[in-house]
Amino acid sequence: MKTIGLEEAVAMMPDGASVMIGGFMGVGTPERLMDELARQGKRDLTVIANDTATPGRGIGKLVSAGVVRKAIVSHIGLNPETQKKMIAGEMEVDLVPQGTLIERIRAAGYGLGGVLTPTGVGTLVEEGKRKLEVDGKQYLLETALRADFALVEAFLSDYYGNLVYAMTARNFNPVIAMAAQTVIVDAAHIVPVGMISPDHAVTPAVLVDFVIAHE
Amino acid sequence: MDPQTVIAKRIAQELGTGMLVNLGVGIPTLVANYVPPGLKIYFQSENGLIGTGPIPEQGMSERYLTDAAGEPVSALPGACTFDSAMSFGLIRGGHLDVTVLGGLQVDEEGHLANWMIPGKMVPGMGGAMDLVTGAKRVIVAMQHTAKGNPKIVKQCSLPLTSLRRIDLLVTELAVISFAQDRPLLLETAPGVSVKEVLAATEAALVVSKQVPHMNIEGVSS
Numbered sequence: 001m002k003t004i005g006l007e008e009a010v011a012m013m014p015d016g017a018s019v020m021i022g023g024f025m026g027v028g029t030p031e032r033l034m035d036e037l038a039r040q041g042k043r044d045l046t047v048i049a050n051d052t053a054t055p056g057r058g059i060g061k062l063v064s065a066g067v068v069r070k071a072i073v074s075h076i077g078l079n080p081e082t083q084k085k086m087i088a089g090e091m092e093v094d095l096v097p098q099g100t101l102i103e104r105i106r107a108a109g110y111g112l113g114g115v116l117t118p119t120g121v122g123t124l125v126e127e128g129k130r131k132l133e134v135d136g137k138q139y140l141l142e143t144a145l146r147a148d149f150a151l152v153e154a155f156l157s158d159y160y161g162n163l164v165y166a167m168t169a170r171n172f173n174p175v176i177a178m179a180a181q182t183v184i185v186d187a188a189h190i191v192p193v194g195m196i197s198p199d200h201a202v203t204p205a206v207l208v209d210f211v212i213a214h215e
Numbered sequence: 216m217d218p219q220t221v222i223a224k225r226i227a228q229e230l231g232t233g234m235l236v237n238l239g240v241g242i243p244t245l246v247a248n249y250v251p252p253g254l255k256i257y258f259q260s261e262n263g264l265i266g267t268g269p270i271p272e273q274g275m276s277e278r279y280l281t282d283a284a285g286e287p288v289s290a291l292p293g294a295c296t297f298d299s300a301m302s303f304g305l306i307r308g309g310h311l312d313v314t315v316l317g318g319l320q321v322d323e324e325g326h327l328a329n330w331m332i333p334g335k336m337v338p339g340m341g342g343a344m345d346l347v348t349g350a351k352r353v354i355v356a357m358q359h360t361a362k363g364n365p366k367i368v369k370q371c372s373l374p375l376t377s378l379r380r381i382d383l384l385v386t387e388l389a390v391i392s393f394a395q396d397r398p399l400l401l402e403t404a405p406g407v408s409v410k411e412v413l414a415a416t417e418a419a420l421v422v423s424k425q426v427p428h429m430n431i432e433g434v435s436s
Contacts, residue, residue: 024262024299025285027278050299051339053285077338078284086337095337098261099303099345106300119307119348122378125340155279166279167290168262171299202298 001161004210009184010036016069018046018147020105020176025051025078026058028169030153030186032212034058038065048105048147050098050172051075052082063091072145074098097125100142102175108146109178115142150180154203157187158194161208162201170202177203186212216431218387221404222356224249224431225385226315229354230256234312235305237261237346240284242356243315259311261302261342266294283342306342307349314350316343318357318384320371323418325380325393327355328373340376347377359386365417367391367398388412390429397421402429 010033013019023029029049037045038061047068053060062068063082070092076082085091096104103115116139120126130141152173155166163185165173177183185208216224219242227249230236235257238244247269250256258267260282267282268289276287305311320328327347330340347353360366367384384391389412390402399421403412405428413420 024283025281027262027281027285051341073339075339075341077341083337093339095339097340097344098299098342099307099349102299102303117307119345119377121348122375123344124374125344165298167277167296168260168264168281169279170296171263171302174298175300 001205001208002210003213004184006032006036006212007040009033009210009212010040010042012182013037013042013045013149015043016045017149018048020147020150020172020180021047021049021059022150022152022171022173022176023049023053023058024168024171026053026060028153028165028171028173029053029058030151030212031058032186033151033184034061037062037067041065042067044069046070046072046147048072048145048176050101052079054078055081066090070094072096072101074101100125101145102172104142104145105172105175105179108144109175112144114144116140117142145179147176147180148182150176150183152177152183152185152203154185154187156189156191156196157185157208157211158191158196158205160193161185161205161211162196163187163203163205163208164196164200165202174203177207182209183207184210184212190214218358219245221387221429221431222385225390225429226354226356227251229383230254230313232256235259235265235310236313236315237306237311237350239314239316239343239346241317243317246315246356259302259305260288261306261346263297263299263302264288264290264294266291268294303342303345306345309349309351311346311350313352313354314346315354315356316346318355318366320366320368320373321355321357321381321384322368322371323398324370325398326371326378327353327376327381328371329376331374333374343376347381348379352383353379353381354383354385355381356385359388359412359415365415368417369419388415391420395421399423400426402427404429405431
């Protein structure tokens with residue numbers, strides 16, 4: 001793990017990159033990274049996340065700034081801008097059931113080609129997917145989903161990059177930290193090694209490439 | 216009593232001690248207000264919490280502790296938090312006793328449509344498809360009609376949430392069971408006749424000779 005400045009971290013991400021972003025309605029989303037992505041005027045990102053939050057919050061900032069070409073998410077209902085851009089054809093939105101989305105990401109991080117889920121069988125979600133019967137029950141084959149970058153918000157990082165999350169801000173964060181080529185973390189607190197008990201570390205430091213330096 | 220309160224109070228009677236329960240946004244959220252004191256129910260919020268408590272007192276909310284709509288909540292003693300993979304493992308894996316969701320349409324087959332109106336409203340399914348597919352018991356809370364049009368129909372015209380049949384439907388007029396092949400009218404709301412329910416319902420309901428009223432405290436029949 002290395003520490004990195006905010007501007008430099010965002011400069012690493014090229015236009016067109018695929019980026020997984022932690023957070024659930026903006027809770028657990030690294031806000032400073034959202035602000036900097038918008039400020040640097042990134043283009044054509046594929047964002048993989050639970051939702052697009054609300055305008056002015058979390059991923060909503062990226063949608064407003066025109067950073068996102070495609071969003072792979074489970075919910076856009078609380079962001080009218082995403083819906084408007086989707087209808088206008090300015091943004092592609094791939095809606096995935098939430099449990100399927102997180103399992104596709106987990107599958108990538110765990111070295112699996114995909115998962116079999118009963119969710120979506122017999123609905124619009126099954127279109128174009130393989131259906132398999134196992135022990136008399138129907139499942140959809142949902143393939144693994146990986147990305148170039150994962151942007152993670154943690155509550156604590158120690159100097160090595162072992163991570164602890166706070167309450168409901170955990171959500172997608174530890175899962176995306178397994179599924180991307182480069183993992184960038186913004187932690188609310190950076191603490192000395194030893195402050196985090198081995199039993200309490202959720203994400204092992206070995207998965208973390210960069211922690212954003214505190215000013 | 217307004218329709219939402221009737222629905223929430225009646226559904227609260229379906230919950231019991233030790234159950235893991237997920238409440239959707241809207242009317243379902245109100246159910247928690249009518250759980251009898253002393254009943255120990257584990258409420259799950261799918262953003263990663265078991266032990267969801269009431270809205271915190273003013274000034275006591277914390278940006279890291281929210282419900283599935285991103286709004287501040289509190290947590291009860293014994294609460295625990297986890298990531299989204301475990302949250303949906305609980306939902307799909309047969310660990311969730313009851314899910315209570317809103318609905319746009321329910322049909323004679325017990326199929327629920329609640330996630331989109333093509334060309335009009337495409338909010339995304341969020342966790343709804345996993346909840347309906349995976350929970351041990353699915354209870355739908357919705358108003359009986361929308362602008363005078365039936366929402367309990369012969370066949371859903373809107374995209375389905377799941378092929379899995381719901382178990383129980385509670386509206387401000389009636390309680391309808393989908394445990395058997397055909398929907399069965401179990402109860403009507405206080406002051407509401409079977410005839411009124413049938414007139415507001417497009418789907419064919421099985422009606423027994425005696426249909427009792429909902430027994431919800433504070434309502435005079």
